[in-house]
Amino acid sequence: MNFDTPIEKIKFEQFDFFVKRDDMIDEFFSGNKARKLHWFLTNDIKNINKIVSYGSSQSNLLYSLSKLAQNRNWKFDFYVDHIAKQIKLEPKGNYKGALEFKANIIEDINFPKEKYVAKKQELFIQEGGRDKRAQFGIKILSQELKNWIDKNGLKYNQTKIMLPSGTGTTALYLQKYLKDIEVLTCCCVGDENYLLKQFSMLEKDNKTYPTILPRAKKYHFGKLYKEFFEIYNKLLQETKIEFELLYDPIGWITILQYKKENPNTNIIYIHQGGLKGNETMIDRYVRYIKNRKTSFVL
């Protein structure tokens, strides 16, 4: 695994950005999931024989945890509310990958989720990897960013770090360790109040919270939007970098607007990894285009 990923200069829509290539960390662990699981990947964990977690049947965390469990020779139970019929018939993406690594994916709407009490020898990980131990890997990420900023002589007050948030764990801890460099983020799963609540579950002191940028529009998590697939394709075309399709489109729409308003600010966008999930998302977009007879310029 290579955590010290490069930072590349790209041009997108006539603007310069820097991209931290966290999609390149590893084949099985990428982006913020690799960072959040860094502690579990490298520390000697005793008296555990099973991981228990929960979330969506297509989540990037499911895939990463299944590989972690396999590496350690642990069992892995992952609880989901629902698995789509089509996915059961024809497994794809993160779901398929997790099954290959012997994950036990259990449909149970009564699983207590964040209130679950881990049994003896169980390692319980909250949805999205919202865990205090995530700090270990995110602190290392903050040091990599700081070293690069110093080496390239960028001024702290003219340089901002951008990443989109789900649980906000990555953005929150990144701001905690970067201190005098501002971290910008946007909500992808719920609204601003949801994200602030997520922050408060990990950190009471709101002085160290990252800045939540306003979204142009309200988006429902997991739904398909024409502009998401458009910006995904545009990024691929103009930068030759593939981004993921759930969080990164909102991240890029938001930061592009910010850059237009603040053209002299250096932006380092952190790639969120998770490209395995694109397999199913691209399928869904292709069907969406067919059904709506919408034409995309690809």
Ligand SMILES: *Cc1c(COP(=O)(O)O)cnc(C)c1O
């Ligand atoms: C999990 C995930 C996120 C959200 O990360 P948080 O730390 O929960 O905010 C964003 N992008 C991708 C691709 C993810 O897999």
